[in-house]
Amino acid sequence: MNGREVSNFNLFLAPNDTWTGAVVETADGARITTNDNSCVTPSELFTEVRKVQGGQVFNEFFNFGYTGIREDVPGLSSLDRTREGYFEMIEMGVIDATLSPTAAQLTGYIKPDVTTNASSNCAALDSFDGLAATLPPVRFPNTGATMMAPPRGGLKGRASIISAATGANYSFSPTALDAWSTQVAYAQAGSSVGALLIDAAPATSMVTTPNGVVIAQWANGRDAVSAALIRDSLMNEFVLDDATTSQTDWVITAPTRPFHTDPIYSPFTGNLVAPFARVKSSNGFSTCDGYSASATNREAQTGLSGIAGTLPPPPSGTAFGPSILCRTANLMAFLGSKPQGAFPGVITFTSVLGSPTLSPLKFYGLYEVVAVATSKPSALTTPALRATQGRNGRVTMLFDQFEQKMTPLSALSISLSGTQTPIPGIHYGLPVIGLMLHNYQNANVVSRYGGVVEHAYSVRVE
Numbered sequence: 001m002n003g004r005e006v007s008n009f010n011l012f013l014a015p016n017d018t019w020t021g022a023v024v025e026t027a028d029g030a031r032i033t034t035n036d037n038s039c040v041t042p043s044e045l046f047t048e049v050r051k052v053q054g055g056q057v058f059n060e061f062f063n064f065g066y067t068g069i070r071e072d073v074p075g076l077s078s079l080d081r082t083r084e085g086y087f088e089m090i091e092m093g094v095i096d097a098t099l100s101p102t103a104a105q106l107t108g109y110i111k112p113d114v115t116t117n118a119s120s121n122c123a124a125l126d127s128f129d130g131l132a133a134t135l136p137p138v139r140f141p142n143t144g145a146t147m148m149a150p151p152r153g154g155l156k157g158r159a160s161i162i163s164a165a166t167g168a169n170y171s172f173s174p175t176a177l178d179a180w181s182t183q184v185a186y187a188q189a190g191s192s193v194g195a196l197l198i199d200a201a202p203a204t205s206m207v208t209t210p211n212g213v214v215i216a217q218w219a220n221g222r223d224a225v226s227a228a229l230i231r232d233s234l235m236n237e238f239v240l241d242d243a244t245t246s247q248t249d250w251v252i253t254a255p256t257r258p259f260h261t262d263p264i265y266s267p268f269t270g271n272l273v274a275p276f277a278r279v280k281s282s283n284g285f286s287t288c289d290g291y292s293a294s295a296t297n298r299e300a301q302t303g304l305s306g307i308a309g310t311l312p313p314p315p316s317g318t319a320f321g322p323s324i325l326c327r328t329a330n331l332m333a334f335l336g337s338k339p340q341g342a343f344p345g346v347i348t349f350t351s352v353l354g355s356p357t358l359s360p361l362k363f364y365g366l367y368e369v370v371a372v373a374t375s376k377p378s379a380l381t382t383p384a385l386r387a388t389q390g391r392n393g394r395v396t397m398l399f400d401q402f403e404q405k406m407t408p409l410s411a412l413s414i415s416l417s418g419t420q421t422p423i424p425g426i427h428y429g430l431p432v433i434g435l436m437l438h439n440y441q442n443a444n445v446v447s448r449y450g451g452v453v454e455h456a457y458s459v460r461v462e
Contacts, residue, residue: 001066001072001073001076001081001327001328001329002066002072002073002258002261002262002327002328003085003255003257003258003262003328003329004065004066004070004072004258004262004264005065006061006062006063006065006082006085007032007059007060007061007062008189008190008191009040009041009042009045009189009190010040010041010092010129010186010187010188010189011038011039011040012038012039012040012041012095012110012119012122012125013038013110014038014107014110014111014112014119015111017038017112018036019034019036019038020034020035020036021033021034021036022034023087025083026060026079028078028079028080029060029061029063029079029080029082029083030060030061030079030082030083031057031059031060031061032046032059032061033046033059034046037112037117037118037119038119039109039110039119039122039125040122040189041125041126041129041131041189042058042126042129042131042189042190043122043123043125043126044058045058045059046059061079061082062079062082063077063078063079063081063082066081070264072262084329084331084355085329086253086255086328086329088197088255089155089157089174090180090185090195090196090197091151091152091153091155091180092141092148092151092184092185092186092187092195093140093141093148093149093150093151093184093185093186094148094149094150094151094152095107095110095147095148096147096148096149099146099147099148099149100145100146100147101145102138102144102145102147103145103146103147103148106124106125106128106147108120108121109121109122109124109125110122110125127139128140128147129188129189130188131188131189140186140188141184141186142184148184148186149184150181150182150183150184151180151181151184151185153178153179153180155176157173157174158171158172158173158174159171159172159173159174160172161353161437161450163448163450166439166447166448166450167447167448168439168448168449168450169450170352170437170450170451170452171452172435172452172454175229175433177200177225177228180200180225181199181200181201182201182202183201185199185201196259197225197255197256197259198220198221198222198225198256198259199221200221200222200224200225201221202224203217203218203219203220203221203223203224204216204217204218204224205218205223205224205225205227205228205408206228207227207228207230207427207459207461208459209413209459209460209461210459211413211415212413212414212415212416213413213414214411214412214413214414214423214425214461215411215412215414216408216409216410216411216412216425216427216461217408217409217410217411218408218409219409222256222259222260223406223408225256225431226256226260226275226406226431227406227408227427227431228431229255229256229431229432229433230275230406230427230428230429230430230431230459231399231429231430231431231432231457231458231459232398232399232428232429232458232459232460233396233397233398233399233429233457233458234252234396234397234399234432234434234455234456234457235394235395235396235397235455235456235457235458236250236394236395236435236436236453236454236455236456237392237393237394237395237436237438237453238250238295238334238391238392238393238394238395238436238438239392239438239440240334240335240390240391240392241389241390241391241392241440242390243387243389244440244441244442245440245441246392246438246439246440247334247351247352247438247439247440248333248334248351248352248436248437248438249331249332249333249334249351249352249353249436249437249438250331250332250333250334250434250435250436250437250455251329251330251331251332251353251434251435251436251437252325252329252330252332252432252433252434252455253328253329253330253432253433253434254276254325254328254329254330254430254431254432254433255328255431255433256431257276257328257431258328260273260274260275260276261273261276274404274405274406274407275404275405275406275427275428275429275430275431276289276404276430288325288326289325289326289399289404289430290325290404291325291397291398291399291430292397292398293395293396293397293398294395294396294398295393295394295395295396296393296394297374297375297390297391297392297393298375298389298392298393299375325430331353331355333351333352334351335351351439352437352438352439352450353437374388374389374390374391374392375388375389375390375392376388377389399428399429399430399432404428404429404430405426405427405428405429406426406427407424407425407426407427408425408427410422410425411423411424411425411461412425413425413461423461423462424462425461425462426461426462427460427461428460428461428462429459429460433455434454434455435452435453435454435455436452436453436454436455437450437451437452438450438451438453439451
């Protein structure tokens with residue numbers, strides 16, 4: 001909803017190591033589990049013996065970030081909110097055995113034993129992390145001994161959303177930032193400060209545009225990360241073909257949005273910081289950003305009736321109408337027509353991910369794709385396949401319609417020929433990432449197939 005943290009831990013990878021984990025449901029929320037031997041702090045995280053407030057197991061997701069004095073939306077503080085969101089993996093530093101005898105000792109703790117496959121002493125890392133009852137004189141990152149070098153990059157990952165009921169598997173690769181920091185960014189496990197996405201250093205961004213590369217200097221790491229992810233348009237497909245019972249959901253995530261709009265992140269308390277939040281809700285936390293959208297079928301015919309409705313509604317007096325993005329992770333379901341009796345109060349579910357879309361908690365947007373989006377094959381097609389297909393096509397969303405832009409301290413444009421030119425460097429749009437998920441059913445087998453297509457983007461810097 002607002003990108004509030006529900007869990008964090010520190011992972012220590014040995015050379016050539018691979019860590020795997022899974023997010024699964026609990027009775028009222030979710031948790032992260034693993035069958036992997038890589039070291040983590042706290043070392044007992046996945047043993048499921050340590051209990052915390054309310055009797056929750058340590059590896060369960062918590063709602064501490066949006067309850068009590070941190071409540072962001074009245075009445076929406078249940079653990080159910082932890083079932084939808086996103087995750088980040090941030091490289092905080094490298095423990096290099098050549099830095100000191102202590103660092104060499106630590107790398108020995110982390111590397112797995114060739115016989116047992118288990119790391120030799122993961123529990124010892126807890127005290128270096130500061131989790132011991134009394135703080136030792138030598139702790140991460142470099143207290144009392146040099147143990148950590150800055151991040152070096154090169155991490156690779158993937159994720160899969162698996163539906164055991166249908167047999168569908170939606171696999172995708174993460175969005176990766178290169179040269180995120182030249183400084184050690186270690187933070188104690190469980191800490192709500194440090195090692196955040198906005199801790200990029202130096203505060204410099206580099207983006208590729210149609211005219212070349214733009215390098216910009218910013219006032220802080222938050223703006224540098226947002227600039228690296230900013231896009232003035234987003235485009236992808238929708239597939240709603242009746243013959244295959246096809247379904248489509250879009251996910252649009254703005255990972256830096258909380259740091260621009262959420263009052264809990266000092267020193268940005270209470271401010272609506274560009275390029276986000278042209279409109280702020282009455283509760284002081286929800287913010288909405290406008291966009292415009294256009295759609296065509298596969299034969300370039302237009303056919304999008306617009307967004308069917310929004311909950312909560314946009315603040316009165318805005319220029320946005322119903323076309324808004326009000327969440328950090330936005331889910332958009334493409335439907336053949338508006339649900340029967342919808343708007344307001346009728347809960348329907350997104351077709352692919354199964355998220356309730358018309359509750360105040362989880363609603364993000366419904367596209368209603370009308371019949372003109374169908375495609376009628378002509379005599380040029382294969383005879384056996386000459387049946388009307390649809391509703392299939394593509395949608396383009398524009399994010400520069402409502403003064404969504406960022407201006408750096410300075411910027412330099414480097415053309416393809418190598419010419420360097422100082423420019424204002426205004427970055428237009430919103431820093432968003434995401435993908436399209438679709439499934440379809442083969443009438444001859446009892447199964448659904450899943451597919452993932454990452455969004456395509458355009459970048460505008462002037």
